[in-house]
Amino acid sequence: MSEWEEKTIRTESIYDGNIIQLQVDDVLLPDENISKRELIKHPGAVGIIPITKDNKIVFVKQYRKPLEKALVEIPAGKLEDAEDPQVTARRELEEETGYKAGSLDFVVSFYTSPGFADEIMHLYVTKDIEPLKDALPGDADEFVERVELTLDEAKQYVNEQRIHDAKTNYAILYLERMKEM
Known part of the structure; x- marks a missing residue:
C-alpha cells in the first residue's frame, strides 16, 4: 500500500x-x-473539437438538467461497452453535428471529477470534416442545436458563461495554445 x-x-x-x-x-x-x-x-467519454474549412469550431447547444440551463459545448458522448474512443468520437460527431470526420487526432485524456467519479474523457481534434448527406438520428432524449463559432467568439461565450463546462473550456485553451505555436 x-x-x-x-x-x-x-x-x-x-x-x-x-x-x-x-x-x-x-x-x-x-x-x-x-x-x-x-x-x-462511469464507462468513460469522448469530446471532439471539430473545425470547419473556414476555421470555425463546431459546438452543440443543449439543455443540461443538473444546471437548469442550456450550455454551448463541444460534441461529446459516452463510450458504449468498452468501445474504442475513436469509434465513439466519430459516432457522436455525426449524431450531434451532422458532420463526418476524415482524420481524428488524439489530444489528451483527463479525469473529469476525480474527487468522486472515475470518468475519463478522451479529447480529439479534427480539421477534416464534411457535412453528412443524410443526417443521423440522435439519441431519442437528446435535443441539440449546432453552433459554429470562431475562436474569438468562443472565448466571448466563455466570458458570458454560455460556455461553462470543463471539457469545452479545455478545448478552447488547447486551440488558443495551438494558435500561439
Missing part, C-alpha cells in the same frame, strides 16, 4: 443506471481510521 492509498474494506452498490453506477465504499485510511467514499462509476 502506498503512503496515501485508501484500502477498500466494503462496497455497497446504491444505484445502477444507464450512464452511471453509484456506490459507497468503506475505506481504511493511511492513518488506520475508517471513512466512507461516495463514488460514481
Whole structure:
C-alpha cells in the first residue's frame, strides 16, 4: 500500500443506471481510521473539437438538467461497452453535428471529477470534416442545436458563461495554445 492509498474494506452498490453506477465504499485510511467514499462509476467519454474549412469550431447547444440551463459545448458522448474512443468520437460527431470526420487526432485524456467519479474523457481534434448527406438520428432524449463559432467568439461565450463546462473550456485553451505555436 502506498503512503496515501485508501484500502477498500466494503462496497455497497446504491444505484445502477444507464450512464452511471453509484456506490459507497468503506475505506481504511493511511492513518488506520475508517471513512466512507461516495463514488460514481462511469464507462468513460469522448469530446471532439471539430473545425470547419473556414476555421470555425463546431459546438452543440443543449439543455443540461443538473444546471437548469442550456450550455454551448463541444460534441461529446459516452463510450458504449468498452468501445474504442475513436469509434465513439466519430459516432457522436455525426449524431450531434451532422458532420463526418476524415482524420481524428488524439489530444489528451483527463479525469473529469476525480474527487468522486472515475470518468475519463478522451479529447480529439479534427480539421477534416464534411457535412453528412443524410443526417443521423440522435439519441431519442437528446435535443441539440449546432453552433459554429470562431475562436474569438468562443472565448466571448466563455466570458458570458454560455460556455461553462470543463471539457469545452479545455478545448478552447488547447486551440488558443495551438494558435500561439
